[in-house]
Amino acid sequence: MENNQTDLDSIFQALADPTRRAVVQRLGEGSATVSELAAPFQMGLPAFLKHIAVLEAAGLVTSIKVGRVRTCTLEEDKLEAAAGWFQDQREQWKARYEQLDALLDTLKARKKT
């Protein structure tokens, strides 16, 4: 549980930035080199590499370097873990709304008798 919490902290922190979300989105289409990933952005490579480092620290991205080329891959399981948190919340509201519906039905039924 403690580890899950730490994971979620760093995953949500990593996603709280438009450049990093765009990188995640691009990697959703398939693995890519750092140069390919950096191309659409108006920023220096050192600044871009910091974003990649944040994504790697959160476990959202892994990379391997072959020769001079570093290729990044999306870790979809980590993204699913964060998506699962939202799913848990949604199930909670759903349960609450069903309780409210049941209460309303009870009140309606009482009114009729």
Next chain:
Amino acid sequence: MENNQTDLDSIFQALADPTRRAVVQRLGEGSATVSELAAPFQMGLPAFLKHIAVLEAAGLVTSIKVGRVRTCTLEEDKLEAAAGWFQDQREQWKARYEQLDALLDTLKARKKT
């Protein structure tokens, strides 16, 4: 789009903290006063109010004060907006996997002929 991005920045930033996620989770059961929300946490009220302020700034929580009592409510639409971002990513992978499946089928079909 720019506004959506800013929204997602502040929503993910707000959720990158276990106390704030716990508050969101609690509010999923229904509205609650600040005192009720603060009760489970080992922290002073000023520190706790800062967490509530971050959630309010992100639009995830709204609050009204009646007399001395401030009551907080979850803005489920905002949470759904963030959940929607994950859904968009998932649809992208799904499309990619379907393309890969189609490619594999084509290769298999070619092998047979």
